[in-house]
Amino acid sequence: TILITGGLGQIGTELSEHLISKYGSEKVLVSDIKSEASGDIRYTRLDVADLDKIMKVIKENDITDIFHLAAILSATGEKDPFLTFNVNLMGTQNMYTVVKKLNLNKLFIPSTIGVYGPTTPKDMVPEDTVIRPATMYGITKISAEMLGEYYSKKFGMDVRGLRFPGLISYKFPPTAGTTDYAVDMIIHAVKGEDYTCYLKQDTEMPMMYMPDALDAVIDLYEAPRSNLTRSTDYNVGSYSITPASLYEEIKKYYPEFRVEYKPDYRQDIADGWPHSIDFTKAQRDWNFKPKYDFQRTVKDMVLNLKRKLKA
Ligand code: NAD
Ligand code: VAH
CATH class of the missing domain: 3.90.25 (UDP-galactose 4-epimerase; domain 1)
Known part of the structure; x- marks a missing residue:
């Protein structure tokens, strides 16, 4: 079964629909911090800062794969940087902890062009460049990316992610x-x-349109791991x-x-x-094509x- 965190937001609403139509509603558990969800979906309230509850939900529902979307985005991030640190960084660290402890199959984490900062060159920016974000959102997102890459290498965990532009x-x-x-x-x-x-x-x-963003998530998620030269930071756009x-x-x-x-x-x-x-690496490794x-x-x-x- 697949768990989606932050599943009632801009991406989650559509990604859950997409995953349900692909794998069937019994195979997808949608979660978010909001108390209720509308529509015909399997839903549970889950705060990603609560490690014990995450463990419980994963064990009780035979979760094998996680699409971790829960986050505080850039504008709200500047209004409440401490909440942003807790949800974005500690929440993602909690995902790494459960994937490792419970030996889960795959974890998908979306990152953002918000990881780049004022001293990054402006045009056709590749994945590896000057990265000194000036927002709490960017700082938490680059840290989450780097931790994912570290755990992939250190423990062989299958963590995949991409940097979305505005959707x-x-x-x-x-x-x-x-x-x-x-x-x-x-x-x-x-x-x-x-x-x-x-x-x-x-x-x-x-920027990018949502149907292309959803295809990108699924294509990266399903790509043979041996084709991937990066873990959590493929640029798409x-x-x-x-x-x-x-x-x-x-x-x-x-x-x-x-x-x-x-x-x-x-x-x-x-x-x-x-x-x-510059999103040529996503094109080369898993055929990304908006x-x-x-x-x-x-x-x-x-x-x-x-x-x-x-x-
Ligand atoms: P969103 O704000 O619409 O949705 C995020 C969801 O997370 C919300 O439903 C919110 O209730 C939930 N949430 C907040 N705190 C939580 C917590 N403690 N526990 C559980 N859920 C919590 O954002 P989105 O646009 O759907 O973004 C999803 C992911 O994609 C984020 O990681 C974001 O950084 C990334 N992203 C989005 C865009 C974009 O343009 N939408 C671009 C780049 C990256
Ligand atoms: C934001 N839409 O504005 C998100 C995204 C690339 C931008 O991360 O915060």
Whole structure:
């Protein structure tokens, strides 16, 4: 059985659907710190900081594999750095502890381009480069990556992970990150509302559409281990955008749409991240190939958000 932690968030909502359709609902246990889940899923409340409870859930449900998504994202991370340290770093260390102790099969951990920092070069950034993140989110994520790599080498544990860029999706809104503006802006346009963007119009960051992100998770998870040259830090991505380029793309569908720019504390976070990333190692080792370019992403978002709004 597969356990998903943080399964009720932006990625978890869709990844659990995906895993359930692939392996069957009896094979997937969704967990999160939230007390209840909606829909027809096997769900248990689980705080990833609680090692005893994690052990109990894993033993009682014959868990063999874990997709560990629970985290505090970058923007909330700066508001509560100590909580972020505890959930992101201690929570992930707890996963390593149970995988080792109970000899589990595989652990998947998503990382982020938030591991890069202000002194990292900005363009076509590879996995190995200057890595000095300036946010608690980035510090915890790079530490979690490095621990995973260490335990893989030291104990032979199968820990796999990739660095996502900002993810664009319509099923469950992002709420706690720095790249969220992209989803927010499209939602406002579809609702016929003006949008106030918390980043400057020329802030460039890499992004990817959720269907490509889900494929990336599954493809890396299923890849023969002998093909992998890295453990927890494969870069993935699709295109880079700015608030201004997104605004122009949305105006093709909503010519009356208006955006104003009022940068807040999230501007500093975004300024420390790369403009574009090099994901050739994921292409080479496990055939990563995103299907959605920027135009196709916006088209699909508009279509699906319109449908959702009508319903
Ligand atoms: P999210 O904030 O939407 O979801 C995270 C979930 O974790 C939430 O449902 C939350 O309730 C849960 N959670 C928080 N504290 C917890 C705790 N103590 N115990 C158990 N659950 C807890 O985030 P997401 O976008 O779904 O991100 C999932 C993972 O992907 C994170 O590790 C994040 O760093 C990574 N990631 C996301 C993006 C993105 O753009 N969405 C990009 C890069 C990396
Ligand atoms: C955030 N969406 O903004 C996440 C992600 C690459 C960005 O880690 O915090």
